[in-house]
Amino acid sequence: MSEMLHNRIENQLFLQYPDIPNYIIDNLNHRLRPYQEEAVQRLMYIEEKDEGNLYNKLMFNMATGSGKTLVLAASVLYLFKEKGYQNFLFFVNNTAIVNKTYDNLTNTSSSKYLFNPEGIVIEGKLINIQVVDNYPVLPDENTIYLKLTTINALHDKLNYPREDEITYEDLAQFPIVLLADEAHHLNVSTKKKGKKTTQQIEETNWEVTVDRIMKQNNKNKLLEFTATVQLEDDIFEKYKDRILYRYDLKEFMHQGYSKNVTLLYASEENEDKILHALLMSEYKKYIADKSHITLKPVIMFQSTSIKGSQEIHQLMLDRLEHLTYEQLETIIDNGFKFYSGQNSIWSKVFSFYKKTNLSKLLDDLKWDFNEQTTINVNNDKEKERNAQLLNNLEDLDNPIRAIFAVYKLNEGWDVLNLFDIVKVDEKKKVNKNATNAEAQLIGRGARYYPFIYEEEKSYKRRFDNEFSDLKAIETLHYHTINDSSYIKNLHQSLTEAKVQTNADISEIHEGKVKDKFKKTDLFKFGKIYVNKPEPTTSEDYKKLEDYSASREYQKDLFKVSESNLTQGIKAIAEDRKEIRLNINKPILQKALRSNPFFRFSNLKEYVPSITSMQTFIESKSFLGDIDISVTIPQGIDVNEITPKIKLSILNDYLSKLETKIKNNYLKVKGTTIFEGIKMSELIDDYVVEVNNVNRDVSDLENQKRPKNMAQHDWYIYDKAIVNGLESDLIDLINNMMENLQNKYEEVYLIRNERKIKFREINGVRGFMPDFLLYLKDNEYTYQVFVEPKGQHLLLNDKWKERFMLSLNERDDIEVLAENNDVRLVGLCFYSDDSTKRKEFKEQFNNRLLN
Numbered sequence: 062m063s064e065m066l067h068n069r070i071e072n073q074l075f076l077q078y079p080d081i082p083n084y085i086i087d088n089l090n091h092r093l094r095p096y097q098e099e100a101v102q103r104l105m106y107i108e109e110k111d112e113g114n115l116y117n118k119l120m121f122n123m124a125t126g127s128g129k130t131l132v133l134a135a136s137v138l139y140l141f142k143e144k145g146y147q148n149f150l151f152f153v154n155n156t157a158i159v160n161k162t163y164d165n166l167t168n169t170s171s172s173k174y175l176f177n178p179e180g181i182v183i184e185g186k187l188i189n190i191q192v193v194d195n196y197p198v199l200p201d202e203n204t205i206y207l208k209l210t211t212i213n214a215l216h217d218k219l220n221y222p223r224e225d226e227i228t229y230e231d232l233a234q235f236p237i238v239l240l241a242d243e244a245h246h247l248n249v250s251t252k253k254k255g256k257k258t259t260q261q262i263e264e265t266n267w268e269v270t271v272d273r274i275m276k277q278n279n280k281n282k283l284l285e286f287t288a289t290v291q292l293e294d295d296i297f298e299k300y301k302d303r304i305l306y307r308y309d310l311k312e313f314m315h316q317g318y319s320k321n322v323t324l325l326y327a328s329e330e331n332e333d334k335i336l337h338a339l340l341m342s343e344y345k346k347y348i349a350d351k352s353h354i355t356l357k358p359v360i361m362f363q364s365t366s367i368k369g370s371q372e373i374h375q376l377m378l379d380r381l382e383h384l385t386y387e388q389l390e391t392i393i394d395n396g397f398k399f400y401s402g403q404n405s406i407w408s409k410v411f412s413f414y415k416k417t418n419l420s421k422l423l424d425d426l427k428w429d430f431n432e433q434t435t436i437n438v439n440n441d442k443e444k445e446r447n448a449q450l451l452n453n454l455e456d457l458d459n460p461i462r463a464i465f466a467v468y469k470l471n472e473g474w475d476v477l478n479l480f481d482i483v484k485v486d487e488k489k490k491v492n493k494n495a496t497n498a499e500a501q502l503i504g505r506g507a508r509y510y511p512f513i514y515e516e517e518k519s520y521k522r523r524f525d526n527e528f529s530d531l532k533a534i535e536t537l538h539y540h541t542i543n544d545s546s547y548i549k550n551l552h553q554s555l556t557e558a559k560v561q562t563n564a565d566i567s568e569i570h571e572g573k574v575k576d577k578f579k580k581t582d583l584f585k586f587g588k589i590y591v592n593k594p595e596p597t598t599s600e601d602y603k604k605l606e607d608y609s610a611s612r613e614y615q616k617d618l619f620k621v622s623e624s625n626l627t628q629g630i631k632a633i634a635e636d637r638k639e640i641r642l643n644i645n646k647p648i649l650q651k652a653l654r655s656n657p658f659f660r661f662s663n664l665k666e667y668v669p670s671i672t673s674m675q676t677f678i679e680s681k682s683f684l685g686d687i688d689i690s691v692t693i694p695q696g697i698d699v700n701e702i703t704p705k706i707k708l709s710i711l712n713d714y715l716s717k718l719e720t721k722i723k724n725n726y727l728k729v730k731g732t733t734i735f736e737g738i739k740m741s742e743l744i745d746d747y748v749v750e751v752n753n754v755n756r757d758v759s760d761l762e763n764q765k766r767p768k769n770m771a772q773h774d775w776y777i778y779d780k781a782i783v784n785g786l787e788s789d790l791i792d793l794i795n796n797m798m799e800n801l802q803n804k805y806e807e808v809y810l811i812r813n814e815r816k817i818k819f820r821e822i823n824g825v826r827g828f829m830p831d832f833l834l835y836l837k838d839n840e841y842t843y844q845v846f847v848e849p850k851g852q853h854l855l856l857n858d859k860w861k862e863r864f865m866l867s868l869n870e871r872d873d874i875e876v877l878a879e880n881n882d883v884r885l886v887g888l889c890f891y892s893d894d895s896t897k898r899k900e901f902k903e904q905f906n907n908r909l910l911n
Contacts, residue, residue, distance in 0.1 A: 066116075067304050070103060078102035079109065083658065083719045085138050088181045088188075090174055093135065094318065094520065095857070097128055100306040101135045104284075107305060108144065118275070120244065120285040120303045124310040125501070126319060126475075126508035129286045130165055133240055134175040136284055141205050142183055146238050146282070148196045149205065150274075152212045153242040154267075159209050161452050161475065162242065166207065167192055172456055173475070184712045185655030195227050196235060212241075216270045229277055236280035239271065244285035288504075310504055311559040317521040319507040320480075320537040323406065323563045324551075328543040331485055335362070335377050336384075336392065337407075338483045338540055339430055342462070343422065344410045345480055346429075348530045354512045356534060358480040359454055361464045361506070365495070367439045373485050374437050374465040381427055389423050405565045406533060413530075435463040454478055455510075479506040480533075483540040493550050500554035507537050507560070526765065528569065528748040536563075570767045572778040572812065573746045583807065584744065584777075588737030589833065590844055590876055590883060594729050594820050599669035602726065604682035610721035613688045614714040615639070640699050642689045644711065648704055649678060652711035658719045667726045689714060731820030735885065736877045747814040749782045775801075775808045783812075786849045787831060790891045793902070794834070800910050807837040810847075821864050822871075828861050836909065842883050845909065850890040855897065862890050869908070 064072075081093070081101055093101065100121055107116050123129045140146040151162060164171045167190055169178045181188040189204045196206050208227075218226045275281050288310070290300065313319055327334050342358045349356035362377070364370035396411035414422065438447045450461050455478050482503065511520045512534070524532045539562075541551065555562055578584055605612055653659040653674070661674045671677045679685045689710060691702065751765050765784050768791065770776040775798060781791055794801075794810060801808045811833045819828045834845035846865045850858060865887030868874060876883045886908055891901045 065301050065304055067307050070106070079105045080717070080720050081105070082716050083723065084142055084183045084716060085135050088138055088177045088183070089131065089135060090177055091131055093131065094128065096308050097132050097135075100132045100308070101139065103305050104136055105139060114280065116302070117281065118283040118285070118303050119305045120287070120290070120300060122287060122290050122304050122307045124308055124313040125288040125504040127308055127313050130162065131175055133284070133286060134166065137205065137238070138181070140238055140282070141188070146236060147200050147204065147206055148235055148237045149207045149240060150237050151207065151209045151240040151242065152215050154212050155243065156211055157448055158242060159211055160448060163192070163209050164452065166190065172453055182657065184716070185657070195231060196237075198234065212267045212270070216267055219270060219274070229273065232274055233277040236278050237274070239274060239281065239283040241271065241283060241285045244287040309559055311561065314507065314561045317525070319509050320535055321522065321525070321563050322503055322507050322537050322539065322560060323565050325406070325538055325540045325565050326543045326548070327540055331373060332376060332380055334483065334485070334540060335373070336380060337396070338481050339426060340414065341406070341410055341538065342481055343425060343429065344413055345533050347413070349512070349534050352514060352531060354514060354534070355457070356510070356512065357455070357457065357462065357478060358534070359462055359464065359476070359478050360481040360483060361466060361479060362483045362485055363499070363502070364465070364467055364485045367467055369485065370437060370439050370465045370467055374435065377430065377435070377463070378432060381430055384423065384426070386419060386423055389419055393419065403566060404569055406538065407565070409530060409533070429462050434460045435465065436461050437465040439465070439467055451476070474505055475508070476506065477508050477510040479537065481538050481540065482506055484542050486542040493554065496547070496550040496554040497557070499551060500558040500560055503537065503539055503555065504558055504560050510534065526749045526751070528750050532750070568751045570749045570751060570780065570782045571746060572749070572780050572782050572814070574744060574777055575779055577774065578777045578809070583809065583835065584740055587740045589740055589743055589817055590735040590737050590878070590885065591817065592819055592822065593732050593734045593736055595732050597727055597730055602668060603670045605718075608722045608725040610718055612686055614717070615690045615692065616710045616713065617692045637692050637694055639690055639692045642691060642702065642707060642710070644687070644689055644707065646678065648707055649684065649711065652708055652715055653678070655712065656715055656719065659715065667722050687714070727824065731822050731824055733822055733871065733873045734875045734877065743816050744777065744811065751782075776810050778812055781812060786851060786891075786893055790832070790847070790849045793891070797905065797910070801836070804910060805836045805838050807835070809835040811835060819864070821860060822867065826860065828864060830865070840882070843886050844883065845886040845888065847888055848890055850892050852892055852894045855890060855892060855894065865889075
């Protein structure tokens, strides 16, 4: 089978991933993002399907900065709880990454700790994580044992054993989950043969060692994590049945989870370049502070030699020490004149400083950038201190604002508040290997810095198409040298690394409401109908079914672990029966007590209709009529199912019930009542800022461009600022316009530029369709919902399509119009998928023209 595992999973029809259980959600310190959820769900899916441990080697191929270690942490919880693994072996090629991961997985006081800092609790039991050198022969059942090491040290200890060190024989005693980070280093012996470097020979030995560990116990598992895997020839054969999930940097950046990356080309001397970069960094600090956003932006100055790095560091310190008010004023004036009239970041920076108190700016520059707040990481004597400072740059008590480095900070460096990288010109030719390293560094620096704005914390870019100064704190600026051969190599390296970059000068496009449309009665008196939100009440949640929860639960007893029951079962596994368990009240109460969610004070928040725990336990609307059954071998008597096993089964059911209740309880929901809001209040001129993005050809369709609509009276704006798919939709409607205008007295297409928001009926999710088509005949006014949707978003946004289509079918939709003369019409998505596009055309014709 030549198709990759992740493709085989994606291409399955009617595939439904299991829900992520609450013991994972509640025991992580961060909420899983949608793509991380899918990664974990795929692991759960393959594990539940994999009865013969065929998929004991799996890889998560995920972009730099996408949070692979959080997926790793979730995987540890899942394999511990569901599969009974207690021994985990984390290894990587780099000591710095080992130290960072030690903090992430074990240091509860670290800002980057990944588990719940208040403790890991599963089924009411506190679970400990214990770091070990050797795994215990008699493990505590509530402990996860974690060994962290470099692969080099592990290889040496296993192959050249010393007294009291871990051996292959030790590893054979119990099943182990191997967690391989930066796993592309384990592929050297798999690659085509040929003369190898010393490093490649070393990595070949590592790969052999890992294979040997896997063979020590047939229950061992290997989870690999990497952003880098070259799938050609032998590597493809090795990984075609391993890569469980792929999420590359291109997709990561496209979905808005990274900073934008903008290249700034400079020919100026290093002294001026450094000072300009400091001014840029202070500008980002100031505009963040103006919007009450906490931010300490960091700059990195990158050199090609240690000597050059030290000289540049000293040059910056000397320049700032002797910088005067008059010199700073001249720099600001010259910058303002040079960039005046350009729509670039430099124009914004110098325009901002023209209105700024320069005395304060001078003081701030000298305070923020000095010997105590800058660091040269090339000093090996300070290696340990440097590593500590570099790994928590976001912390408010970390003073560092500028870093001076050669090519040191690549794999394993996690930083969110790096906003500027300055490539220092040392008049030295830079080869392709160097620009490849720079591309990797840029990818790491592009990690998004989440911040609270307008009382909402976001983990995705918000200002891509808005005319806002805050775009600067969603952007990594790479200040490069203006050398043609270097730039050519850099662009090639960035393309190969799938790093999407923007040009500095962006285009501002304004969509203006046409004067002719403003004179119409529709604009003056017409309304857009939006469904009203309302608070939920206890009447909405009177039974388990209101949470989409089932009162039936079936468990295969082979998956329930208790030695006195499972010994010898496999021999008669083919002959099984299903029986219903008799669950008495005491055992149900014990199961409920072991889960903090089901304490009455907490449960009442989610189940407002209950008046006591007794109601929840005894009412047939809740637990009074649950049906718990098990599948067991014919040779096992039902009386052999001990209270301990029943309790374990109940805990599983209650955990799934908790997930359903949490996910489906909503404090505010959308209703079926649509009320009119004056069109003139919602429709206005709008501005879109479009960066000139360096993309490959396949991405050009996603870039927004202005489309002249001045001659089309049916489009209410003078321009349509749209991407390729949206432009195609407008062309399609234009082709149907003659038929539409023959049937309707008025036809207008309204671009919804994030102004008109609907809410899913009986749900909390908001929805802003890209277009509303307004139609009027002699009997009715029609408000038609039209939404173009890229093929890659069809599944994720399916609920939006269901909302639109339900408007045609529901008989409880109430439109609060004066003469009952308004009709709401929903169409399926218009997509680049050919089948979906055909379906849209058919619905358009059937619902609007026939």
